[in-house]
Amino acid sequence: QKEVEQNSGPLSVPEGAIASLNCTYSDRGSQSFFWYRQYSGKSPELIMFIYSNGDKEDGRFTAQLNKASQYVSLLIRDSQPSDSATYLCAVNEAGGTSYGKLTFGQGTILTVHP
Amino acid sequence: DADVTQTPRNRITKTGKRIMLECSQTKGHDRMYWYRQDPGLGLRLIYYSFDVKDINKGEISDGYSVSRQAQAKFSLSLESAIPNQTALYFCATSDTGTGADEQYFGPGTRLTVT
Numbered sequence: 001q002k003e004v005e006q007n008s009g010p011l012s013v014p015e016g017a018i019a020s021l022n023c024t025y026s027d028r029g030s031q032s033f034f035w036y037r038q039y040s041g042k043s044p045e046l047i048m049f050i051y052s053n054g055d056k057e058d059g060r061f062t063a064q065l066n067k068a069s070q071y072v073s074l075l076i077r078d079s080q081p082s083d084s085a086t087y088l089c090a091v092n093e094a095g096g097t098s099y100g101k102l103t104f105g106q107g108t109i110l111t112v113h114p
Numbered sequence: 115d116a117d118v119t120q121t122p123r124n125r126i127t128k129t130g131k132r133i134m135l136e137c138s139q140t141k142g143h144d145r146m147y148w149y150r151q152d153p154g155l156g157l158r159l160i161y162y163s164f165d166v167k168d169i170n171k172g173e174i175s176d177g178y179s180v181s182r183q184a185q186a187k188f189s190l191s192l193e194s195a196i197p198n199q200t201a202l203y204f205c206a207t208s209d210t211g212t213g214a215d216e217q218y219f220g221p222g223t224r225l226t227v228t
Contacts, residue, residue: 032215043204043219044157088156092215100145100164100208100215101172106156 002027004091006105015114019076021087023105026070029094033065033072034102036088044088048074079112086110117141118220120205126226127195135190135223137205145208146188147217148172148180150201157204163188164210195227 003026013019021035032051036044050056050063050072062075072091076083089105118139127133137146148160149172159172161180169182177199181189192199202224206217 034216041202043222046216046218049216090217100210101147101159101162102215102217104157106154 002091002093002103004089004103004105006087006089006108008106008108010109010111012111012113013079015079015081015112017079017112019079019083019110019112021074021076021089021108021110023072023074023089023091024070025072025089025091025103027091027094027103028067028070030091031094032092033063034090035061035063035074036090036104037083038086038088038107040086076110079110081112081114084111116221118205118207118218120203120220120223122223123221124224126228128228129196131195133192133195133225135192135203135205135225137188137190137220139186139205139207139220141207141209141218142185143207143209143218144185145210146182147206147208148178148188148190149204149206150174150199151204151222152201160190160203192225192227195225197227200225200227 007022035048038044048063050065056063060077064073086107088107090102093101147162149157163169163182179191205220208217
């Protein structure tokens, strides 16, 4: 059973701070890593993906990947109240007939307070 | 118009009834997925289809069946609904052709079984 674990949260940060969301995964062969944002009652929305070790930046969001440690994180700089949501980490399955499937973590609830 | 649509958006049904949830997409993607989401349990895969003739069980397929009527349509059926199938159901799509595994979600169907 492939597993994806996220920091349990909920995470509360003040407006303007950096929010750090963390995720570990068990499938060492995984190659693709995704962060989704989900507002309450809405569907998950893809915000970032990363394939290579290191950092990937997109606006206020930075994804960090360390395959050796099987660890992926999402940093949100200058957090805004509109960033308050549940953040889901997803990891692809490495091979065989299930290649392309994603395994999702249970999500971390982020609250940004003014 | 939305790229991935789900009908109905909300449904209340009684125990023992058969119910079908429908998903359509205009993204031209070949892969489609059905997930359910329960509070605290994240997204769990019910069934997935990599093309019209390829349908596979996910981690929680018992009590569910699917039909891939066309590349753009993927339906989920509950043969005899039970209360613990009360959940938020999402359809998602992805595209083999890009070489990436990111999935795009429909708006969801909130199902209540009484």
